[in-house]
Amino acid sequence: MLIPIGDDDRGLTRPAFATYAFVIANVVVFVGLQGCRSDNSFSYGHAAIPFEIVHGVDLLEPVAIQYGGEQVLVPNARGPRPIYLTLLTSLFLHGSLVHLFGNMLYLWIFGDNIEHRFGLLPFVGLYLVGGVLGSVMQIALDPSSAIPVLGASGAVSSVMGAYLVLYPRNRVHALFFVFVISLPAAVVIGLWIGFQVLQGWGTLSTAGDVPGGVAYAAHVGGFATGALAAAVERLRRPAERDNILSRASSADGSRRYW
Secondary structure, three states, X not given: OEEEEEEOOOOOOOOOHHHHHHHHHHHHHHHHHOOOOOOOHHHHHHOEOHHHHHHOOOOOOOEEEEEOOEEEEEOOOOOOOOHHHHHHHHHHOOOOHHHHHHXXXXXXXXXXXXXXXXXXXXHHHHHHHHHHHHHHHHHHHOOOOOOOEOOOHHHHHHHHHHHHHHOOOOXXXXXXXXXXXXXXXXXXXXXXXXXXXXXXXXXXXXOOOOOOXXXXXXXXXXXXXXXXXXXXXXXXXXXXXXXXXXXXXXXHOOOEOO
């Protein structure tokens, strides 16, 4: 098992305030508003439901769906007004502690470099737009679905797409069983992409997160958004500006693992 634990941050010259804020916001929502679980009225009301987005209505009663050959009731609750705001609120919801931890780990590791390169406000825009477009892509697969779509996966995927384009050779430190190894970002993110393909093979006709399910189309949409934005950024500014801090850290080879 390969678990990223840090990357080479020698080029950073300032704290990644937006990255830290997104991590804190996601944790606070999961603990304080979701109650560390997704089966409550806040989660049901603020997740993005394809049927609600397409028709502009707020479903309040449970909806019966076919899942795994059985009929399952999907609860609903009152959401924000207009209901389209769930495309944003759903980005801060998670289905489980593992779901939250995985997304926040990747955001913590890869977000600071992208925020430093783009700047604080453009990074916020990339994160939110990538997340929304990822959800839209997932919804487009089954617009009539009543299954909720939730999670920061699309937004985090946009960060990873940007990282792959801008820093493919950056060293990423990962835990491989009991060993810490350093690999190029292209390899680590490539393995992540491969995992998404294998896990999502044959599931692209199913929209949303269901018990045991993942919205893989949201990952694809977010990743493509980040990669495209990074390609434009690379054309606009091919290399990071040199500065005294980056020269000093490069000289002593310092790296950060957190």
